[in-house]
Amino acid sequence: MTSNNMLSKITRNLPYWILLMIVVLWSIIPIYTAISSSFKIPREIFNYPPTYFPAEVTFSNFARLFEDVPEFVIALRNSAIVTFFSMVLTISVCLPAAYTFSRFKAPVFRRSAIVLIAIRMFPPLVISVPLFPILNEIGLSDSHLTLILLYTTFQSTIITLIMKAYIDGIPIEIEEAAYVDGATMYQVFSRIILPLSRPVIVATAIMVGSYAWNEFQFGFLFTSTNARTAPVLIAEMVGSLTGVQWGNVFAASVVQFVPALIFLWVIQNQLIRGMTSGATKG
Amino acid sequence: MTLHKRSAIGLALLLPIFLLIIFVVLIPEIWAIVMSMANYRPGAPITYAGLENYQKILGDPNFKDAFINTIRFVIFGVSLQLVFGTGVALLFSRQFWGQKLWIALILAPMAMSPAILGTTWKYLFNSEFGPINFTLYQMGIEPIYWFTQANYAFAALLLVYTWNHIPGVFILVYPALISIPPELVEAAKIDGANKLNLFWYVILPLIRPALLIALIFRTIISLRAFGEILVLTKGGPFRATEVMSIYLYKEGFVYFSWGTSAAVGVVILIVTIVIASPQIRMLSRQMMES
Structure with a gap:
């Protein structure tokens, strides 16, 4: 390619590049705001005109966050517990179901899949009202278990469908050969399906994890001091009546969302493929 | 066996x-359905109320406002999400150098908690020291008190909600766009189609299924929007941004009027089922075929 050609290519693409940069910058405004403000001296956060970069980079917000808001560590721990067990439970519930939907062709299984999808459409807020008195009655309000069960249930349908689409792609001949060799169903599942499904297990586990880590509504409605998760605590910090400590808020936000962002970037490709494998065919 | x-x-x-x-x-x-037909408050005996709760909420002007606000919120919100989400997907259907990095950055809102997006936007929209008012000031616009004036609060909420959910449309439309065979686009160009014609007659029909899914998905999800609204406006000022989900929350979790709160829930449920039914039908067709 001659340099003239290249120049014309660049000028032709320039408007698109400018557009791309605007879109990208626009998309990262809140993330950038939170990160850059978390390294500012609190006084600078309220600077007018606002500064784009911290004039002086400081870690004092992070130090003070853990001093001023000791509950934050507990909230992070709660988030971690709930996230971990939601991932484990979702995978152990959904993988067998996905296997059944993929390999068992009797109409009863197809119909039960549809029932699952239909029930899943129910808005979470609608079940919150009746759950509130029930949970109080059985002593499960403000507990990790409640959040784990809610998160698992509300993710289980989509995760099962994604897993089913993946298992559909595993040739059934491998299983048939194993059966001919005298393998039991359990052996086929644990020695063939489980190892071959590893990519989809990892991807869906991270999807569930990122949902549980970030979920706000159930956490806000059903926890108070014992099982309160990090997003709920951060929202409370902004609702404070005695004046919002924005330095603490931004530091807490950064601690909360950086792991989640790394999660997302790890599964980016699977996410796009998984979400659409069922959706774009119709 | x-x-x-x-x-x-x-x-x-x-x-x-x-x-x-x-x-x-x-x-x-x-x-919830049972509760919606009962007088149900903490510490009081539960008694049968028939359709009283429904009559109560249907006669409540605040519920009517919440219903209208919900419809406004869903129609404007979903349209904006679809237009911008598709626009961004179209932009990305040209391959850029560093494509994966750019996509990772625009998908970032998906990995963030509505609570944290809400709090950060609350800072950005702050009327005293917020960067948004400063930018407007530089453009010669007087400071706006975003969360104390009804229309501005609604606009701010729509902006934040749209921003948070553009990636949700993108991940549905983008794969459909890049799976369009390039020959089709080339053929249309040879036949002399300009960009608008190309989009309208070639691309749009091909991504229609994905857009339809996005439309239903986004409508269902916008109907249940809660976290962002609670953090950003709590339904205020003076209920100007109070949608049905916030009304339900206040009835049930603030005033402990569980019967009427459950009735609101049933109304939301019915609206959701009506909107979601084509999607359930489509998914079940896929399920039966595969």
Whole structure:
């Protein structure tokens, strides 16, 4: 390619590049705001005109966050517990179901899949009202278990469908050969399906994890001091009546969302493929 | 293995997911319908109320406002999400150098908690020291008190909600766009189609299924929007941004009027079922075919 050609290519693409940069910058405004403000001296956060970069980079917000808001560590721990067990439970519930939907062709299984999808459409807020008195009655309000069960249930349908689409792609001949060799169903599942499904297990586990880590509504409605998760605590910090400590808020936000962002970037490709494998065919 | 034994194993494998759905969703859902027809408050005996709760909310001007606000919010919000989400997907259908990095950056809102997006936007919209008012000031616009004036609060909420959910449209439309065979686009260009014609007559029909899914998905999700609204405006000022989900929350969790709160829930449920039914039909068709 001659340099003239290249120049014309660049000028032709320039408007698109400018557009791309605007879109990208626009998309990262809140993330950038939170990160850059978390390294500012609190006084600078309220600077007018606002500064784009911290004039002086400081870690004092992070130090003070853990001093001023000791509950934050507990909230992070709660988030971690709930996230971990939601991932484990979702995978152990959904993988067998996905296997059944993929390999068992009797109409009863197809119909039960549809029932699952239909029930899943129910808005979470609608079940919150009746759950509130029930949970109080059985002593499960403000507990990790409640959040784990809610998160698992509300993710289980989509995760099962994604897993089913993946298992559909595993040739059934491998299983048939194993059966001919005298393998039991359990052996086929644990020695063939489980190892071959590893990519989809990892991807869906991270999807569930990122949902549980970030979920706000159930956490806000059903926890108070014992099982309160990090997003709920951060929202409370902004609702404070005695004046919002924005330095603490931004530091807490950064601690909360950086792991989640790394999660997302790890599964980016699977996410796009998984979400659409069922959706774009119709 | 006999057919019966095989079916039994299949059902056993489905048992855990069904138990969860039944106990966590179905039973509370039925209980919500029961509650909606009862006088139900903490510490008081539960008595049958018939349709009283429904009459109460339907006669409440605040509920009417919440209903209208919900429709406004969903129509404007979903349209904006679809237009911008598709626009961004179209932009990315040209391959850029560093494509994966750019996509990762624009998908970032998906990995963030509505609570944290809400709090950060609250800072950005702050009327005293917020960067948005400063930018407007530089453009010669007087400072706006975003969360004390009804229309501005609604606009700010729409902007934040759209921003948060553009990636949700993008991940549905983008794969559809890049799976369009390039020959089709080339052929249209040879036939002399300009960009607008190309989009309208070639690309749009091909991404229609994906757009339809996005439309239904986004409508269902916008109908249940809660976190961002609670953090950003709490339904205020003076209920200007109070949608049905916030109304439900206030009835049930602030005023402890569980009967009327459950009735609002049933109304939301009915609206959701009406909107979601084409999607359930489509998914079930796919399920039966594959």
